Amino acid sequence: MTTRLFHCVLLSAAVIAVAPVANAGPLVGAASVVDGDTIEIHGTRIRFNGIDAPESAQLCLDAVGKKYRCGQKASLALADFLEAHRPTSCIEVDRDQFRRMVAVCTAAGIDIGEWMVRKGFAVDWPKYSAGFYSKAETEARTAKRGLWAGSFDRPWEWRKQMSVQ
Template sequence: MTSVTGTRAKAGVGLLASLVLLAMSGVAVRGELAGRASIVDGDTLEIHGLRIRLWGIDAPEGSQLCRGDDSTPYRCGTKAANDLDAFIAERPIVCTQLSQDQYERAVARCSVAGIDLGEWLVRNGLALDWPQYSKGRYAAAQREADQAGRGMWVGSYVEPWLYRACIRAMGTPAGCSDDANAHP
């Protein structure tokens, strides 16, 4: 017969082992996520199969077109994803999960080598501060990108949230990218 104390000790060891395995796998434990990331798009990454949406920013969609200073269209969403991938360069990412979105992705602030990825994307003109969620956390970085003419700020673009609304209303990627609301 096993004593109650022995059963509790075994359960405690099992729980501790499970938590250690979860922490090593990169799965959320107390809102913390860590590991090597693969880039899904300009504001979404994946660590060990878990999709993570970067908090407080909005990057252009993969199909979205922006225009450079010569008015030549380019896939600004693809550029954001590629530049983020190059910046991370397979270094480990540390994320603090803040919530979960409607698509069941973790919404988190993530960093690499102590650099906030959301702020880095906004500062380089690859994403926008999304004040509806960020409450202006990245507004200064966005002003800096605008004043320096970095990324999307070189030419014209449509805010990603307006682009998605246009697509949902049966618009085409090209038509929604050149929306009347485009920033010059």
């Protein structure tokens, strides 16, 4: 087989291998909230790419040092946002260790992950975001919005603490 023919065959195989992903398009629909960084559309669980929200059992401290369920607050804020901005559209970028779709999702043209971080209901997760939401996090921290009004453990640190107990 000639080198040129070999490259054509190789290129054709590559195009066929990625074609289903490229043609899949966004998943669009009415989203239901699982937690502050996970939704479900048409039975598909979707984890927002690059952010992390407190877990439902996680407690944080508000501005006066009183404990509150910050994960629950994040979930409720997300539900209110999605209710007001329908439909939700998600573009898959990866799969996580639980085989959930990891995606960038928008509603009414707004990046939902960025909105959650900017409002202080979630944080930028540099391990997965490459700092994409760091500006939104800095804005939330400076304005003392949401989690930043008091004190909290980063969700991934909280989960790690819970796994050793």
